Amino acid sequence: MIRIEKERIDEFIRALMETWSVYAPARDGKNTLFAPVEDPAGIDHGIFNTDKSPKEIFFPHSEVLFEFEGGEIKKVERDARPIAVWGLRGCDARSLRLLDKVFGSAWQKPDNDMFEDPYWKEKYDDSIIFGTACNEPRSTCFCNWFGAGPHDGAGMDVKVVDTGEAFILDPVSEKGKKYIGSLKGWAEATKKDVTKMKAAAKEADKAMGEVFGMDGIQEKMADLFLKPVWNDIGAKCVNCGACAFICSTCHCFDVQDEGKKGKKGKRIRIWDTCMFPIFTMEASGHNPRDMSKDRLRQRFMHKFSYFINNYDEHLCTGCGRCVIVCPVNLDIREVVREVMACEA
Amino acid sequence: MSNTYIPIQMKVERIEIEDPDKALRTFDLVFVNEEDKKNFEYMPGQFCEWSLLGLGESPFGIASSPTETDFLRFTVSRTGSVTNEIHYLREGDTIGIRGPMGNWYPVEKFKGGNVVIIGGGFAFTTLRSLIVYMLEHRKDYGDITVIYGARAPELFIYKDEISEWQKRDDIDIQLTIDNPAEGWDGRTGFVPTVTKEIAPSTENTWVVVCGPPIMIKFTLPVLSELKFADDRIYTSLERRMKCGIGKCGRCNIGSKYICIDGPVFSLAELKKIPEAF
Numbered sequence: 001m002i003r004i005e006k007e008r009i010d011e012f013i014r015a016l017m018e019t020w021s022v023y024a025p026a027r028d029g030k031n032t033l034f035a036p037v038e039d040p041a042g043i044d045h046g047i048f049n050t051d052k053s054p055k056e057i058f059f060p061h062s063e064v065l066f067e068f069e070g071g072e073i074k075k076v077e078r079d080a081r082p083i084a085v086w087g088l089r090g091c092d093a094r095s096l097r098l099l100d101k102v103f104g105s106a107w108q109k110p111d112n113d114m115f116e117d118p119y120w121k122e123k124y125d126d127s128i129i130f131g132t133a134c135n136e137p138r139s140t141c142f143c144n145w146f147g148a149g150p151h152d153g154a155g156m157d158v159k160v161v162d163t164g165e166a167f168i169l170d171p172v173s174e175k176g177k178k179y180i181g182s183l184k185g186w187a188e189a190t191k192k193d194v195t196k197m198k199a200a201a202k203e204a205d206k207a208m209g210e211v212f213g214m215d216g217i218q219e220k221m222a223d224l225f226l227k228p229v230w231n232d233i234g235a236k237c238v239n240c241g242a243c244a245f246i247c248s249t250c251h252c253f254d255v256q257d258e259g260k261k262g263k264k265g266k267r268i269r270i271w272d273t274c275m276f277p278i279f280t281m282e283a284s285g286h287n288p289r290d291m292s293k294d295r296l297r298q299r300f301m302h303k304f305s306y307f308i309n310n311y312d313e314h315l316c317t318g319c320g321r322c323v324i325v326c327p328v329n330l331d332i333r334e335v336v337r338e339v340m341a342c343e344a
Numbered sequence: 345m346s347n348t349y350i351p352i353q354m355k356v357e358r359i360e361i362e363d364p365d366k367a368l369r370t371f372d373l374v375f376v377n378e379e380d381k382k383n384f385e386y387m388p389g390q391f392c393e394w395s396l397l398g399l400g401e402s403p404f405g406i407a408s409s410p411t412e413t414d415f416l417r418f419t420v421s422r423t424g425s426v427t428n429e430i431h432y433l434r435e436g437d438t439i440g441i442r443g444p445m446g447n448w449y450p451v452e453k454f455k456g457g458n459v460v461i462i463g464g465g466f467a468f469t470t471l472r473s474l475i476v477y478m479l480e481h482r483k484d485y486g487d488i489t490v491i492y493g494a495r496a497p498e499l500f501i502y503k504d505e506i507s508e509w510q511k512r513d514d515i516d517i518q519l520t521i522d523n524p525a526e527g528w529d530g531r532t533g534f535v536p537t538v539t540k541e542i543a544p545s546t547e548n549t550w551v552v553v554c555g556p557p558i559m560i561k562f563t564l565p566v567l568s569e570l571k572f573a574d575d576r577i578y579t580s581l582e583r584r585m586k587c588g589i590g591k592c593g594r595c596n597i598g599s600k601y602i603c604i605d606g607p608v609f610s611l612a613e614l615k616k617i618p619e620a621f
């Protein structure tokens with residue numbers, strides 16, 4: 001563990017920028033998001049969990065798969081430098097790890113790299129994640145429902161704890177240990193720092209709401225698939241898709257071509273969501289998820305049933321973004337509670 | 345690292361119009377690069393994404409059999425934007441494809457058994473692949489029965505080839521059209537009804553059903569009535585697709601993605617998924 005006095009943090013980031021392309025929390029008007037760092041002095045270390053999800057660092061809202069001209073295909077070269085993320089919160093670090101299960105792995109066909117997503121892997125595999133422990137969780141945070149907590153380091157390479165006068169860098173992964181080990185000119189964290197870190201973790205834990213038990217939720221959801229509870233839950237959802245676009249774990253996308261046939265253009269992938277009717281609409285006009293409630297159910301089934309069946313984890317990390325943005329106040333925690341309380 | 349999103353190049357070698365309305369065209373494609381040809385291994389039931397630069401992609405079942413090594417065959421129905429453009433293609437044009445994708449009919453499991461193949465309309469594509477494959481490995485299989493229905497006589501696809509099969513004594517071809525038509529001396533009636541009439545024996549028999557959703561929906565209960573077990577009945581499903589590799593989240597039924605876990609499923613598997621029908 002090393003300690004970086006706050007006055008010297010820019011120095012640390014600047015050194016990082018020599019080899020890495022660094023992303024950190026920033027302000028864009030009223031919104032907060034992760035942006036490439038041009039000047040370390042511009043980083044706002046006070047920003048809590050950003051409004052926009054950091055998944056876009058590795059899985060941009062729209063991403064060019066390739067360009068074409070006539071029949072020729074050209075892959076677009078990206079910035080070759082590996083990505084470092086500074087200030088990622090625990091929920092989001094775990095979200096990236098979940099997305100890596102989808103994009104980074106060949107999933108059910110482990111021996112076939114045809115099923116790995118090269119655009120994700122070229123960014124995420126070489127990245128280093130500096131995560132910030134949350135000293136003051138919000139009322140919408142519920143990472144503790146998923147076995148994590150505000151000071152949890154899962155999914156991070158290095159956990160960073162703000163003790164007031166200094167940042168303490170606590171390496172978590174092998175990659176993190178190697179990086180911290182390679183640094184020179186920084187003091188080791190003191191006993192006092194460690195005491196302060198422990199106290200901060202305890203305070204943060206106390207600020208979290210009560211854990212809601214979700215044991216067996218995947219079977220419960222499956223049993224309720226055809227039950228009226230989904231009519232009740234879905235009644236107020238307007239299928240705007242805001243929850244999915246803001247979500248740090250939703251990963252559905254569409255593929256579209258820009259440009260004219262036979263001419264110059266590009267094939268891009270863009271975030272999409274199961275909340276939209278056109279998502280599953282077939283050329284014949286048939287839509288397997290015709291009703292608004294079918295689509296809402298799909299989103300929750302994916303997160304709390306299907307993903308568990310396929311990957312052994314919930315596809316939600318309790319970041320609370322969807323709770324904040326939903327225009328009709330549909331709270332995912334209430335949905336879970338309602339489902340768990342329902343008799344199959 | 346390979347990049348599945350980048351299509352390989354194919355040349356349109358032969359085009360055949362299958363119906364009087366010219367809404368169904370069959371395309372034989374050949375590989376532009378020898379390397380791609382070597383790497384392309386597939387089985388009956390798999391599909392490809394056709395990739396038209398500037399227009400987009402659409403999935404189509406492979407109608408040729410892996411035993412036909414010189415070309416890949418597809419039959420495309422004109423329904424929307426991409427399929428419309430596909431119908432404008434001319435012999436000699438180049439297009440892209442990605443694949444092969446998905447799983448296949450369990451031809452290994454079928455070995456030593458009788459196979460009943462039930463098809464409707466232009467969804468006969470991958471069934472052709474399966475039939476040609478089994479005829480090529482004829483000794484591995486028992487009786488092969490084909491029940492194939494179309495609205496009218498001119499709407500069967502692969503007519504010439506079907507006539508050839510009808511002349512053979514090692515495959516039983518039963519064609520049916522919805523309503524009596526002039527010059528038609530075959531069966532009439534919908535596929536489910538005709539299946540009931542023919543009542544194939546369940547003994548050591550596997551069934552493959554592929555066709556429009558409505559046909560599948562009414563044929564499955566008939567098969568159950570005839571006492572076929574759920575794990576002996578296979579069908580191929582369709583959903584809207586994009587990536588074809590289980591990433592874009594578009595084609596799931598329950599926990600399964602049709603593009604990688606399917607498109608071929610047994611009825612036993614589907615009965616566990618409430619969203620399947």
Ligand SMILES: Cc1cc2nc3c(=O)[nH]c(=O)nc-3n(C[C@H](O)[C@H](O)[C@H](O)COP(=O)(O)OP(=O)(O)OC[C@H]3O[C@@H](n4cnc5c(N)ncnc54)[C@H](O)[C@@H]3O)c2cc1C
Binds near residue numbers: 281283421428
């Ligand atoms: C596994 C599989 C095998 C298929 N095999 C055949 C075949 O052998 N012959 C054939 O004619 N058709 C087949 N289809 C259906 C065919 O893919 C659609 O008819 C076609 O994609 C419609 O595209 P469009 O652009 O003309 O229609 P539009 O309505 O303009 O659709 C726009 C886009 O949506 C997607 N899309 C729309 N409908 C479907 C659909 N039913 N299935 C998948 N994607 C869709 C495609 O990406 C399409 O380009 C198959 C579908 C699947 C999933």
Ligand code: SF4
Binds near residue numbers: 248303317318320
């Ligand atoms: S579902 Fe909501 S709480 Fe869960 S990860 Fe997505 S935005 Fe965050």
Ligand code: SF4
Binds near residue numbers: 244275328330
């Ligand atoms: S944000 Fe709310 S209203 Fe909009 S799709 Fe999500 S749950 Fe429905």
Ligand code: FES
Binds near residue numbers: 585587589593594595
């Ligand atoms: S087509 Fe993308 S997940 Fe199946």
